[in-house]
Amino acid sequence: MPHVAPHDGSAGFAARLVATAAAPLDPASADAPQVLHWPGRRLLVQRADTELAVRELDGDGTEIRFPAPWPRRYGSTAVSPTGDLAVFAGVHALRAVDATGAVRWEFRHACWSAAVCTRAHSSFAEYADDHHHGHADSGSAAFSPDGKLLWAHVRTLVGPRAEEEWLILDPADGRVLARAETTTVGSGSFHLPHPDPAYMGLTVLAGEEDSPVLWGHWDGATLTVQHFAEEILLGASPSGEHFLTTDTGQWSLYLHRAQDGAELRRLDGQVAVPPSSDEDDRVRWEFEAAFPYDDAAVVGTEDHGNVPRHWLVDPRAMTVRGRIEYPFSVAGPPRSAGPGTWYTVSEDGTRIHLWSLAHRG
Known part of the structure; x- marks a missing residue:
């Protein structure tokens, strides 16, 4: 008891x-x-509209400021364990920016405001003043603890329908290594990294009754995903x-x-x-x-x-x-x-x- x-x-x-x-x-x-943390590494991270600040919590306190490609209400961010690469998960794209501010790669996906937008926008300027994009749903991304994988929750168009996918990408070049349908209709999401790079957790925020947890495992060839209905991830031991x-x-x-x-x-x-x-x-x-x-x-x-x-x-x-x-x-x-x-x-x-x-x- x-x-x-x-x-x-x-x-x-x-x-x-x-x-x-x-x-x-x-x-x-x-x-x-x-605070973002991985084995032997902790970073203090804070997002503003024009920049993302990343500071080492251990060691000499080195700080990097990444220029943001769009204001913070247009999505979320992920930072690599080494602190030298930031991924901005936006309304229309995942954009990887290195410590110099240069764009390393961009992966475009369907709009998180897909109910009113089916266009493949190529730049933020095209929708910066649009009300629906400014109040769109959002996905998320997170690095594996070894920094070799990036997991991302994105939206894609299948014909006229908007669907959601969980991707694994190579953070070096944005190449998709694996993908799985989430069978969700999310308004937002967040990842829970696991000490083993082969595992990752994802909570999809889909309303009070439907928010599921997805638990993913990647063996280098196959991505398997388990669903747990109406649960929210809190932490991994x-x-x-x-x-x-x-x-x-x-x-x-x-x-x-x-x-x-x-x-x-x-x-x-x-x-x-x-x-x-x-x-x-x-x-x-x-x-x-x-x-x-x-x-x-x-x-x-x-x-x-x-x-x-x-x-x-x-x-x-x-x-x-x-x-x-x-x-x-x-x-x-x-x-x-x-x-x-x-x-x-x-x-x-x-x-x-x-x-x-x-x-x-």
């Missing part, structure tokens, strides 16, 4: 502040900073043996085996965590979390109060061990920052804080 926490103050686990880093860009004109999801209703956490996607255990939030106040009718798991240890995940619950509640979850038994206690107030959910760490973003968006469990050293 899941562990039932008797009250919020029980079984607290102290978080140790590992580091604080300033956001590269002004949060008033940029997205919130985020450092060893790569497991990944964690929640459902679109935020009722439960689900532990899956990465090798075959099988669900091993689940944790009902209603049973495991008490409501924060009388205003909360039930407990809802956050849509973001961290999996910093093979035997411990840090997961938040959505609450009406101003103080976030983050919980230490033991995936081996799918129990809540207790609440994370911080040395000062934090904002938002916990997010993955690599093995042994997670991060939070300050309420004003000017800093990120890296954390670890104090009792782990």
Whole structure:
């Protein structure tokens, strides 16, 4: 049976502040900073309308500014583990830009506003002032941890119909190595890299009831994809043996085996965590979390109060061990920052804080 926490103050686990880093860009004109991580490498990334800032979190703090081909509302970005190549996933194309600002390659695809646009636009200027393109759906992209593969969720036209595909490309030249239909109609998506370059996760945002998780495996010749209906990816364990999801209703956490996607255990939030106040009718798991240890995940619950509640979850038994206690107030959910760490973003968006469990050293 899941562990039932008797009250919020029980079984607290102290978080140790590992580091604080300033956001590269002004949060008033940029997205919130985020941490991208791979084995032995962490990057602080922040997107503004005209540029993408990428800074090393470890080492000498080298920073690169990539010129953006279109404003940030027109898509998302991916950055290579070495930090010297950025891919902008736009409304009509994937565009790879190197550290000098030069375009390495471009892969054009159908419009993410396909309901009103079936043209093969060749430049952003052709639709920069169009309302529908400015409010289009979007895909996403992500690099494998070795930097040798780029996974991308794109839209394609099959006759008069718009369909969606999951592609694997060679980031050196944009050549398509594999492709699979997603059978989705997404409004957005995000990837979850796995420690093993052969695996990748994709969450397609397709409405409250339909958002699926796709779990892909590429053996160098064949791309196989598993579908998990109405789930959202939260994190992969450092060893790569497991990944964690929640459902679109935020009722439960689900532990899956990465090798075959099988669900091993689940944790009902209603049973495991008490409501924060009388205003909360039930407990809802956050849509973001961290999996910093093979035997411990840090997961938040959505609450009406101003103080976030983050919980230490033991995936081996799918129990809540207790609440994370911080040395000062934090904002938002916990997010993955690599093995042994997670991060939070300050309420004003000017800093990120890296954390670890104090009792782990």
